[in-house]
Amino acid sequence: MLPLPAPPIAGLRTSLLIGLTLMLVACKAEPPPPATRLDTASSPTAAGQVRRLSALPAGVELRGKLSAAYGWTDNAGENLLVLAEQQEARGPDGTQNATLYAAQYVLGQDRPRRLWMLSDGVTRCEFDASAAFDLDAIGFPDLNRDGALETIVGYRSACASDVSPNDYKLILHVGKTKYGLRGLDRQGVRWLDPDSGHLTGLPLPDDCSPQGQQALQAKGWEKDFEPPYLPGCYTDENDFTSAPPVFARHMRQQWFALMRQQEESWLKQQHE
Template identity: 30%
Template sequence: MTNLLVLFLGLTPLLPLTILAQGTIKVTAIDKSKLPAGIKFPGKLKQAIRWNDLAGDNIVVTSETGIYTNPKFKHENEGRDAELFAFHFIVSDSIQQTWKVYDLISDCPVDLEASFVKNTLQVTDLNNDGIGEVWVMYRTVCHGDVSPSDMKIIMYQGKQKYAMRGTNKVQVGEKEFEGGEYKFDAAFTAGPAEFMQFAVKLWNKNIQQKFE
């Protein structure tokens, strides 16, 4: 029996060591100085993470410009701009960018924001296929009052994009709130149920606007 077990283990392909358990992939945070030389991005680095799965050696970078004036944009209101980016790379003999997330607010004459929601960048393997699902969540808004921001969850598995779009929730009275609604795109609707379930939990965890 022992010999058979050893033979079985010897013939079984080893899964990547970063796949820990059902639905979980271990990621490592890396700083800008540790990024491969071929990885470039605009704006200021927010987060960079790395992991291995069946697709290979993965790196995701998120960045934001902050509030500034982009000379490439048309400005009719003497407003300001803000952009955000997320990039996914596969690292092997060369570096291949497989997808990009980009969003912005432009020419905003009042308060504006284009920023990732803190502590929401993560990698899962909810359908247990050995390929990580990458989740990014962010807010964009141009407003001069206390009103909800547009909020999005973008998830990629491989090159397949999933999107959940809506608004966050703000308190406008003692017991009165606005916002909080969302819609799934067709990919989420047609995809595994666990993807939608995870997205709803992530949304609800970050739905409330917290003003600092």
């Protein structure tokens, strides 16, 4: 809204002041659109602002129901990340499938060019099949500081009939190259005893190395799982053997931050 003009005052000085005010208001830049949540466990700064999209451009393949889409511009050009989920009805044999699709596209050419695609999920499940993206895990850091953003996608899947940990994967794409941490999440691990008010179950791990998992199990906490499959831990960091150290360090931080967030959410549900 423009400021109200000053009362009529004779003289050239007043006219100049009013004109200058109008010019400043007219030239004021519009605020940028809000960015999506970037991964908070890192310090590297994104090269471009990431925005959440509600529609996909022509030429982009959508497999299943759109879960989320993000767009950004960096040194590699205009980019698009598409996440989709597909839950199938139970088949004649009584089994069920649940599938996830993720893909990154480079835009701005004659047609969108797919840089990579990920497809995962559960097939022929005789119980309840589920597969869903963890939108809190989505991140767009610039870990190698080359001006082109990497993408981080997290998701869980399960074939179960009870409340138990899901398979969890946290995937980093650097261009077409994929790195991942794969393990179990914290769903249904700790329970609040209604009588004593104490928590039962395996505490949240803070070290997923083989030695760390074995040390935690040696304390007698977990009987249903064995290393390297303790809930809240990934199995190994083998994908990062030849990668820059910052990749594994960042993904490790992200993993533990997400497991801690999930643990807090699970415990909060029990208080409600």
